[in-house]
Amino acid sequence: MEMREIEVFLTLAEELHFGRAAARLHLTQARVSQVISRQERQLGGLLFDRSNRRRIRLTELxxxxRADLGPVHAQLRDSLERARLAARGRTARLRVGMMPFNVPDLQRYWEAFRSRHPECExxxxxxxxxEPLARLRDGDMDVFVTWLPVDEPDVTIGPVLFHDPRVLAVAADHELAGHDAVPHEALADFAHAMPPAMPDYWEDGYLGFYTPRGRTIERIEEVTSADELIHLVTTGEIVHPFPSHVTRYWSMPHVRFLPIPEMGTIPYALVWRRDGESELVRALARTVREIGAMHV
Structure with missing residues (x-):
């Protein structure tokens, strides 16, 4: 197998879903299926049981x-990455995964860290x-920027980078579109998206399951990407709250963003695996604290 084919197999073995694996790999589902089928022909046996159309599973083969290829692939990937870093005069790399969209807003943190640690990419x-927390645990990123609370025994909570008010995204022809703001209670009057698997407390921290008066905020359909989410908003099937910074980066004539003042702000912070804490992770946290204190 070539390196890319190994990546296709390992990604599908992790996701157990052709659509999600294709999205991660930036391939079509048909291409992923084609690669796996070719591997199965070469090996002479099935790698995945496809009898359940909603979710596949690994066969014994x-x-x-996966058990044999996983460590080999990781070692090869790390060796190539070290070589690429050395070619650019770097000795280390720190990977930050962003759940919010506002990378430019946080540029002062990234620039300060880079100036202090030129040896690090x-x-x-x-x-x-x-499942971004699972990707953090798997080592796909070293640090994760996400909303709080995060209450996981194996995850360290670092400094808060910013707080953002919530806005409600609705279709341009939605009955709420002409309003100046939306009361919290009104969220129970409309359908919302169901996020992919995440801890209940974490989902509740972003959009509660109940309004202040105890009315249920209904989730009707699971979505697996931000594009899918905003598409359902534009069709009027759902409404969805976002942190307000999205209004600076999404220009969508078919969507209106309405303040939800009663929901207050949502904090976004650095988090990382306890067993993945390194001097570079601590250095980024120090930079965020120091630069943040200068802008209070």
Whole structure:
């Protein structure tokens, strides 16, 4: 197998879903299926049981191949990455995954860290929409920027980078579109999206399950990407709250963003794995604290 084919297999083995694997790999589902089918022909056996159309599972052969290939792929990937860093005069890399969209707003933190640690290549990327905490645990990112609270025994909570008010995204022809603001109670009058698997407390921290008067805020359909989410908003099937910074980066004529003053602000902070804490992670946290204190 070539390196890319190994990545396709390992990603599908992790996701157990062709659509999510294709999205992570930036391939079509048909291409992922084609690669896996070719691997199965070469090996002479099935790697995945596809009898359940909603979720596939690894066969015994597939599980064995994943166990064998995983460490080898990780070592090869790390070796190539060290070589790439050395070619650019760097000795280390720190990967930051962003759940919010406002990378430019936080540029002062990234620039300060880079100036203090020129030996380190700082990568700031959008975090995956599906199970980002699992990706943090798997080592796909070293630091994760996300909303609080995060209450996981294996995750350290670092400094807060910013607080943002919530706004409600609605279709331009929605009955709320002409309002200046939306009361919290009104969220129970409309359908919302169901996020992919995440801890209940974490979902509740972003959008509560109940209004202040105890009315249910209904989730009707699971979404697996931000594009899918905003599409359902534009069709009028759902409404959805966002941190207000999205209004500076999403120019959408078919969507209106309405303040929800009663919901207050939502904090976003650095978090990282306890067993993945390094001097560079601590250095980024120090930079955020110091630069943040200068802008209070």
């Amino acid at each position: 597939g599980g064995q191949l 700082l990568q700031v990327r959008r975090a995956p929409y599906v």
